[in-house]
Amino acid sequence: MLIREADTEDWQAVWPFFHEIVAAGDTFTYPVDLSEEQGRDWWLLPPPNRTVVAVDEAGTVLGTAKMNTNHMGNGSHIASASYMVDPAHSGRGVGRALCRYTIEWARAAGFRAMQFNAVVETNVHAVKLYRSLGFEVLGTLPEGFRHPAKGYVGLHIMHRTL
Template sequence: MRIRPATEADWPAIWPFWREIVEAGETYAYPLGATSEQARGWWFDGSHVVVLVGDEDGRILGTAKMGPNRPGRGSHVGTASFMVDPSARGRGVGRTLGAHAVEWHREQGFAGIQFNAVVETNTSAVRLWQDLGFVVVGTVPGAFDSASHGRVGLHVMYLDLS
């Protein structure tokens, strides 16, 4: 597997799993029923976007976007979002993208990385981020309306890079 910068030409390969993940209603608060153009605008929003490509077939297995969590005086702390094609889960795609995001933020001189909204019932993601050194600094109760669990908490997670 290799990571490379994403281009707009990658969107047709990202869109099907982006839509599947969002429509499942378990991990992202993007509006349901988004069009491809709306979703592309949200994902390619000026952030640094990468894709993980499977070396065996050149297929895009996952994508991540990263950059400052806030503008201006908050721009020294980064953030990132990740999506892994459900058919590629269990192959280390999320871990590879996560490790890349941590290294990218270090190289860019960020002081830390803050994830604003990790759904507490997304236990595989919570465990992955904790394995990579992130800690839960707080949980907003009932802030996410999970399709299968109802209202659940959103973790704010942080990794100090100093």
């Protein structure tokens, strides 16, 4: 698997699974009716932030991550990231590879920590992955997320020092 900078041509491969994941409404705080143009603008970040794709040997996009400054000004030393793995390629270590990549990017860029602002507590696979890579739950916003099947569930704020 290769992780490389995403470009506008990659969006055609990302959009179908991005749309599927967002429309499901169970892991991201994005509007479930997000348009393709809005999604592209929110996901493909300009420098100094970064968006990458994970591809296999044939060049098939397996997943994507975006990395950014979490806050501005005197909080700009904290990074954040978001991840999406094509469900057709889940369980193959794509999410773990993308998460490790973003941690190294943040460290190399001089960030002191990473913070995830809204990890849905029922997204147990993501929570388990992030914990295994050194993230801790700092707190949970009770009923901060309206899950389509489980009702109101918590949103974790997760953090790790770099």
